[in-house]
Amino acid sequence: MSDFAGLRVLALESRRAAELAKLISNYGGEPVVAPAMREVPLETNIEALSFAEALLAGKFDVVIFLTGVGTRAVLSVAETKYSRDDLITALKHTKVIPRGPKPIAVLRELGVTPAFNVPEPNTWRELLQALDDAAKSSPEFHLRGARVALQEYGVSNPELIAGLTERGWIVTRVPVYQWALPEDVAPLQSAIRELAAGKFDAVLFTTGIQVAHLFQVAAEMKLEDAMRRGLRRTIVASIGPTTSEELQRKRIQPDLEPSHPKMGFLVKETAERAAALLSKKRQGIASA
Numbered sequence: 001m002s003d004f005a006g007l008r009v010l011a012l013e014s015r016r017a018a019e020l021a022k023l024i025s026n027y028g029g030e031p032v033v034a035p036a037m038r039e040v041p042l043e044t045n046i047e048a049l050s051f052a053e054a055l056l057a058g059k060f061d062v063v064i065f066l067t068g069v070g071t072r073a074v075l076s077v078a079e080t081k082y083s084r085d086d087l088i089t090a091l092k093h094t095k096v097i098p099r100g101p102k103p104i105a106v107l108r109e110l111g112v113t114p115a116f117n118v119p120e121p122n123t124w125r126e127l128l129q130a131l132d133d134a135a136k137s138s139p140e141f142h143l144r145g146a147r148v149a150l151q152e153y154g155v156s157n158p159e160l161i162a163g164l165t166e167r168g169w170i171v172t173r174v175p176v177y178q179w180a181l182p183e184d185v186a187p188l189q190s191a192i193r194e195l196a197a198g199k200f201d202a203v204l205f206t207t208g209i210q211v212a213h214l215f216q217v218a219a220e221m222k223l224e225d226a227m228r229r230g231l232r233r234t235i236v237a238s239i240g241p242t243t244s245e246e247l248q249r250k251r252i253q254p255d256l257e258p259s260h261p262k263m264g265f266l267v268k269e270t271a272e273r274a275a276a277l278l279s280k281k282r283q284g285i286a287s288a
Contacts, residue, residue: 004029007201027271034191052078068102124160144168196226202235208246
């Protein structure tokens with residue numbers, strides 16, 4: 001079997017929910033979508049405006065963009081006060097490091113060439129390793145004491161900040177947007193009840209925030225332990241290492257990560273392995 005063959009698949013995606021549901025259907029699954037998050041602009045844009053002012057004044061040696069959405073958001077906020085052309089020119093005179101393909105695409109639209117690309121799966125670990133590799137191969141990346149602006153996405157990454165600081169970099173955080181629970185949490189609550197009752201065959205996680213919010217709401221419903229038991233008899237598919245780390249913090253071991261950290265690969269490879277994984281998990285529980 002190379003598809004879901006009618007299995008019920010839970011997706012917690014918000015922004016690309018319709019696209020993910022269609023992919024699940026195309027691979028023979030029955031999609032159930034329960035958004036676990038929504039993107040909320042920060043109440044104040046002080047950090048983004050301060051970043052723009054400092055960038056234009058030449059006060060940053062390096063700018064790290066972690067997400068495509070965040071890259072666009074920083075510029076949108078900055079453009080409320082400063083010239084877009086001036087901002088692009090300032091970026092062109094700064095070492096710009098995008099973490100993955102989405103911020104690269106935004107920079108390409110602006111005509112800004114990255115200092116280098118970070119290899120897949122584009123986590124903070126690969127970013128730090130790429131910085132170390134660049135420092136070994138090029139004198140211009142011996143940047144101890146460098147001033148770096150770090151565009152953040154939703155939550156701060158203490159491991160990345162610590163890694164940059166340990167390398168002697170002076171880090172300025174630039175938070176642009178944050179994540180909140182959906183305004184309507186009823187679909188998420190319903191999904192939690194069904195997970196606890198063992199009514200899903202697979203669940204797809206596309207970001208660690210989904211994991212955090214799922215367990216937050218489950219705890220509020222006093223169903224965290226029951227849901228965790230349900231997840232242990234359900235295929236748990238994680239889009240990549242960062243999301244897997246969040247699952248492991250919640251004592252859930254992912255059953256698979258796709259060969260590339262992209263939604264299409266996640267659905268395809270979960271579908272291909274669904275029958276074998278589900279059989280193995282449920283046999284293991286039955287014999288426990």
